[in-house]
Amino acid sequence: MNKIYIYDGGFISFIALVVELFKNKITPDDIKLINSYDLGLFDTEIYLKVENEQENIKLLKNKISREALYCIYNVFLSDNKNKEIIIYNFLKSYFKYGKTVFGRRNIDCVNESIQISKYVRGEAHKLKGFLRFSKMKNNFYYAKFESNNNVIGILASHFSKRLMSDNWIIHDTKRGIYAIYDKEKVIYLTDEEVISLNLEKDNEDLIEDLWKTFYKTIGIKERENKRCRQNFMPKKYWKNMLEVEDEL
């Protein structure tokens, strides 16, 4: 039988479980989020009780470098189907080799972790630029986006420094998550939890029109290179970008 260990929440509960597995010297066949996958014929689910999540987190933080923690956090945010077991194996290698794992890319889980982490950060970086806010009647700025990886936390932390003096909402339409900022803190709500946000657009025509005008004007006709544009700005992002959505 394949032993699949189940966690029931975000990064904290996942990491707490992984630490618990190491503590008890258990080797899992897989680790999965509750209700997130189809149970196979030879699979058996195991719910391991974690007494003190925070204590496990602290334990890990003391054992691994910031770079390693950053890497596994990014992998956890990815859309990779095997991310949990990749992280488990990465940590196993880390406990064996320490910081030098980052130079041991002949180990598959290490190489994969580095690549996935880069991919997640790359998408987050692109969206830091491509996100478009509209001004709402209730004085909130609202932006919706769709991404492969779960990057709303990275984006919210970026904008809570940058636009700290404004109210804003960032909406991950694919995952149904809202990050809402009220000039003090960010709170996260899901589609079900949001009752009424009253997202009615302010009369934005002038500013949006100016931006589209600027966009059209700034390209040099003699140098037109739409292929190059698309390489840097993949079409999947266009539907939420007002300056190019008409070209879709």
Place this chain on the structure above:
Amino acid sequence: MTIKEKLIILSDSAKYDASCSSSGSTRSNTNGTGNAAYSGICHSFASDGRCISLLKILMTNSCIFDCKYCINRKSNDVKRAIFTPVEICEITMNFYKRNYIEGLFLSSGIIKSPNYTMEKLIETLYLLRKKYHFNGYIHVKAIPGASEVLLKKLGTLADRVSANIELPTSNGLKLLAPNKNEDKVTNIMKTIKVNRSRSFTPAGQSTQMIVGATGETDLDILGKSENLYNNYSLKRVFYSAYIPVNKDKLLPAIKNPPLVRENRLYQADWLLRFYNYKVDDLLSHDNPNFNILIDPKADWALRHLEEYPKEINTASYYDLLKIPGIGPRNAKKIVSNRKYYKLEFNDLKKMNISLKRAKYFITCNGKYFTDTNIFNKKIIEANLVLEDKVVSNKGVQLSLFNE
């Protein structure tokens, strides 16, 4: 005139400035709007494939100068417009809060006098920083000939200040930009270099040269760049393929801007800044222009084939950088991995190191990627040219603008 009409005129006349980078500053947000991202952020890409990160505009396109190549020259009959400082601040803030831009790129034609124009630019930046509490990125063009006192003031408000050298030789400048002179530009560079600090142009300075408007060779242009990097600690030199916007008997009549030449200059510029090459390594008086068919690094490698193939597991970091297709990032990956195990071709592929060009110039554990008969100047050259053609037909190569 409406704001929209002004924006069309004043962004249209600013678009020929190549610089749009927003990197190198760590300005933080203190109870206002905006901060700088050290890596820079591209917010969009224009139809020409260039990154848009800044609201790139002129304060005015009126000008008392008559530079031959410039669309805004005095003798041109074009529509003129001027933004007030408040208008510039309002557009910048409104664009920034909607995350259209990373900041402002402000340049200007010269009205009344260099000092007067500079004062107007300072007034605008002061308003934006102090009244609108804007802490995002600002790149501003210094006006040649304005006083040093004003330049010092400007530098405390901006992340980057720059002045365009325009042409690599003073003869070229005399011919096409009779009102400008090189000393005025290098004086600006000197002042910025001496005063640079965390609170004075933290992102440093850049400049731009026009390529193909006068008879200068690549050696003239790149020699000038090397000189500027060494003497004024410039962050970037931008190259701008000449686009004929004016008809003038002093200007060459060309149909298409020399984009491939521009691309070669950028590639060589990278070699100067990140790969330890010198201009003398790349070009000489007998050979003053780059090969249009092949990139400067591969060209150098083919002329020094006796130094290759390099063994991936033992070559020094700087030797790894001399392998076509291997840059600083890949060289670092190789160095940090080979400490722990011997690298084979497959290991390189696994790390996402492209072997398309590199494979001809390396061995892994003493092995060449194929029959060593291939290791021959003519054969490698033919293969590289072929690959370059495929790439440029796809149109992905001419795009080095994002930092």
